[in-house]
Amino acid sequence: MSGVIDPTTGSVSLIAHFTNPEKLLKSGGAGQIVIPTDDSHAIKVPQEACSEVQDKIFVYKLGADNKVKYTEITVNPQNDGKTYIVTSGLSVGDRIVTKGIAKLSDGMKIKPITEAQYEKKIDDAAKLAAKQSTAKGFVGVMKGK
Numbered sequence: 001m002s003g004v005i006d007p008t009t010g011s012v013s014l015i016a017h018f019t020n021p022e023k024l025l026k027s028g029g030a031g032q033i034v035i036p037t038d039d040s041h042a043i044k045v046p047q048e049a050c051s052e053v054q055d056k057i058f059v060y061k062l063g064a065d066n067k068v069k070y071t072e073i074t075v076n077p078q079n080d081g082k083t084y085i086v087t088s089g090l091s092v093g094d095r096i097v098t099k100g101i102a103k104l105s106d107g108m109k110i111k112p113i114t115e116a117q118y119e120k121k122i123d124d125a126a127k128l129a130a131k132q133s134t135a136k137g138f139v140g141v142m143k144g145k
Contacts, residue, residue, distance in 0.1 A: 060097040070106040
């Protein structure tokens, strides 16, 4: 690796030797190298629990009074496409809303439930929908059967 960083691109030149049995890489090609890291003390949040506005990432943090606060977080730019590693904005022990964030607004009071309770509600709704798939089933559900 050269010790010179190109100030216009932030890149460095390096030579790497590795096997290429399927001949996917061609001579002179360019690419990105992701160096895996292990950060066992990191705070990870699901990307579906986040919203992005003008290149900033936000979550709804839940306060002790069960009111949500729209909170900006910063994250590691490298991610797996499913979760973010939070670098600031959250502390260990903070609770965030992971489902239904589109319906929330800053300061709203909610009744928090666990992921298991949420999944049960979804399963119950699916079973109710299956019963209502016919007119007879719909009438039965409406009559409480």
